[in-house]
Amino acid sequence: MRLVVFLLGGFFFTTVLFSQKITIINNPFDDDRFNFISRKSISNKDSVLYYQDKGYFNFENKHVISSGYRWYFFNTGLSSKAITRYKADIIQLSGVQNYGYGIVINAVDGNNYILFSIASNGYYSISATSNGVINKISNGWIKSSLVKTGLNVINQLIIEKNGDDYNFLLNDVSIKQIKLIGQKFAANLGLSAQGGMNVAMDNVEILQWVPDNKLLGKIEQGYTPINTYPVASKPIPTKSKKSELYSISISSYQNVYGLKDKDGYRLVDPVHTGLDYQHGFIKVGYGKQNAFGIFDEQGNMVIPPIMQSINIHHSKEGTYFICRSEKGFYGLVDQTGKTVLPFVYNYIDQISEGLVYVKSFNEWGVVNLTGLPVIGFGNIEDADERKKTTYRRTKQFFNGRMMTIAKVSDGGKMGIIDTKGNWVIKPKYESISRVDTNRSYIISVIDPNDKRRIKYGIIDYNGNEIVPPIYSSISTEGKNYIVADGVDPYGYDFSEFADDDFFEEIDKADQSTNQIQKWGMLGPNGKILIPVKQLNISSTWDKQIVMVDNEFGKIEKNTKMNKALYDYTGKMLLNLNQYDVFVFDSTKFITKPKKEYRRMEPYYGDGLMNVAKAGKWGFVDKTGKVIIPFQYDHASAYYRGAAIVKKGDEWYYINKSAKKITAEEANPETGIVSERKEMPPIRPGVL
Secondary structure (H helix, E strand, O other): OOOOEEEOOOOOOOOOOOOOOOEEEEEOOOOOOOOOOHHHHOOOOEEEEEEEEOOOEEEEEOOOOOEEEEEEEEEEOOOOOOOOEEEEEEEEEOOOOOOOEEEEEEEEEOOOOEEEEEEOOOEEEEEEOOOOOEEOOOOEEEOOOOOOOOOOOEEEEEEEEEEEEEEEEEEEEEEEEEEOEEEEEEEEEEEOOOOOOOEEEEEEEEEEEOOOOOOEEEEOOOOOOOOOOEEOOOOOOOOOOOOOEEEEEEEEEEEEEEEEEOOOEEEEEEOEEEEEOOOOOEEEOOOOOEEEEEOOOOOOOEEEEEEEEEEEEEEEEEEEEEEEEOOOOEEEEOOOOEEEEEEOOOOOEEEEEEEOOOOOOOOEEEEEEOOOOEEEEEEEOOOOHHHHOOOOOOOOEEOOEEEEEEHHHHOOOEEEEOOOEEEOOOOOOOEEEEEHOOEEEEEEEEOOOOOOOOEEEEEEEEOOEEEEEEEEEEEEEOOOEEEEEEEEEOOOOEEEOOOOOHHHHHHHOOOOOOOOOOOEEEEEOOEEEEEEEEEEEEEEEEEEEEEEEEEEEOOHHHHHEEEEEEEEOOOOOOOOOOOOOOOHOOOOOOOOOOOOOOOOOOOOEOOOOEHHHHHHHHEEEOOOEEEEEEOOEEEEEEEEEEEEEEEOOOEEEEOOOOEOOOOOHHOOOOOOOEOOOOOOOOOOOOO
């Protein structure tokens, strides 16, 4: 919710049956879960005062001119394309009883809004202002017994909007239905009052829905399936034994998507230009802006397709949908379609341990799944936002802890905070990242000898130093750490103080093997397992084994490989200097199948390594034993039990026994989308 106050001179259908509706906001004002109290205005003469008190949102218009309407409105995540129902209880607390107060919607500015007012002496008024022209819908003030009179009396006002059709209800009775052509839309609901009045609002609720709640293309009785594409002669069961998406290519750059069940029968026609299927839910995108929604496997609507984007989040807490609305506000919806966090936040992160990192009124905090703050807004800051990074790192709790940044006034450094907002590891680091296997953290600090550089080290769960911050890079390798010393040419050790002179030093370092990074491996206690003087150390697809580019100057400029396989204890398993060095030759791969991305350089995976001897390729194990003879003109590394090899001009796949297999056997269906030119058949008897 966001606030804007306007000063205005002067005064300022048939109910649609619900399909699946989404709650944009439902606020009884019983607490300050949306960060309102800190938004109090300052009371000045001829101004407004707004605050939350005793279960109400209070609004005082101190303007002395009786005809001077002012309002406070809540900006929310409303969609302009959905049917909308605005509802609020309003109360007059003090002031003369023949002045007007009520709700305002579509408040684009002081010249475009809709105002629905009552007076405590028994009158109501409805007006719509478009481009400064007032349309007195009710022809002025109307006396009505529907208005409950007097101070401290609750009246309920409702406005229903369906396109250009509006329905106004007073205490659940429709009093006016009208079509308003060209009335501008704004995603807000406000509380208004004339001068000298103190009024309040309670139980604000905004609902939205769409008239049709059916999943487009769902195969069911009464539906006529499309016949645009060929149909497969028989169903092909899915590899995952669950429902999966399928796609039909309609051009080189565009696919359409549908859904099939685990037996390979068509559930949904390929009529969607955007479709995602996760954890039993279908995210649809109808090929236009602000049209994302969620359906379950049976085609029942969970979230109307009115969102700008939806992120499906699945964890031990269940499946949730982080939705971004047309106007950029975020809300959180559970798998039943219930709004858990309303559409009033600037940002919502993923759920962890029942807690969510959120942003409200441009302040960061942590709330639980009822919306109550557990770390108050404004007590922490966001490093990604401060640095204006394009990629946002997920902020999550792990064992009741979260890595975060302190406020600038508190130093602006990173540390570890608990669920009560207490620092369990004080914020004194440039960065901090968790290492799950060792219950430790990789930290970084500004190099005390050169503030243009960052140095990395390791601390334990309690903040005690395991590895001093002396390295230009640290990454995890199982329970070990791969570390580097020297200037990082990719910039991971650059601080915000790096200047042009520093970059010139990096260019010089690239020309000298004495200055560029040297690599090594440390154990979980910081013990050196592989000396920090290697050209490179990289992971392999197999656990407990790394590939090391040996020390500088050992076998440089040779035709043989200057590499070796090591285990996690730092023991060399296989020296690879007996095999040919790999030099990429694009002509060799011209006929390689497209979309084949297996590693073509020597690499250890699936217990075997592809290497060459005297120009021919074969496979050895980690001890150097030849498992598949050197007989190929090229061979990729193994991945999931298959490799691709070349003999002469022919490329083909082999299994680990060197037996020739098909492309389908080598590339089992592992993704959620399988591309075909044919639609799956429909299960007999469904239609």
